[in-house]
Amino acid sequence: FALDATKKTLLVLGGSLGSRRINQLIAKELDFITNQNIQVIWQCGKLYFDEYSHFNEKPNVKVVSFVDRMDLAYAAADIIISRAGASSVSELCLVGKPVIFIPSPNVAEDHQTKNAKAIVDKNGAILLKESELDGKFQPVFSHLIDDENHQIELGNQIRKLAKPNATQDIVKEINKLIKK
Structure with a gap:
């Protein structure tokens, strides 16, 4: 990802x-984020890459349509912003990094909010609804960046919820x- 090892990394x-909504948020808040000495790996999705790829011209920003090596992206990340689908939540529990979940409100029975809330209720993540962004x-975000103890606590708590042997x-x- 051509990152600076001395900077914290936000994975989006x-x-x-x-x-669309997470991309709009990051586009709007990118200067705010990078001004806090944070570099960004921003997976914007193939539908939006043409719209947001120009942000690659900014220092400390790497915009990609898709991440082929999630293991490397997770390893590089210090903080993660993510939707809260079941697969994402499961993976992020295994990763054990501080997460801000922004669940999609446009899914059946608002299940992403329920997924995120299950982690948040165990002090394992932060939940921001789209309407609150x-x-x-x-x-x-500032509070999370400024409080390393909070980052460590979130990472530890979400890791406790991982089910590495689920299958x-x-x-x-x-x-x-x-057998019964």
Whole structure:
């Protein structure tokens, strides 16, 4: 990603197709973020890459349509902004880094908010609703960046919720049921 190892890194994820609202937020707040000595890996989605790729001209910003090596992106990240789909939440629990979830309100039964809230209720992440972004993003982000203890606590708590052996556990339960 051609990053500066001395700077903290924000990883922004909006899903493979991208998130219009997260992209709008990052475009609006990019100067605010980078002025805090933060560099950004911004996965904007293939639908939005042409619209946001010009931000690659800014120092400390790497805009990509899709991240092929999520392992490297997660390793580089100090803080992550993400949607809260089930797969994303599961992965982020394993990653164990501080996360700001911005759930999509446009999904069945608002399940992304429920997914995020399950983590937030265990002090493992921060939840910002799309409707709150304009008024709350800057103070929430600043507080997180300024408080390394909070970052560590969020990372530790979300990691506790990881289920690294979920597939094996499910297979064991199925086998128990079959034997009955």
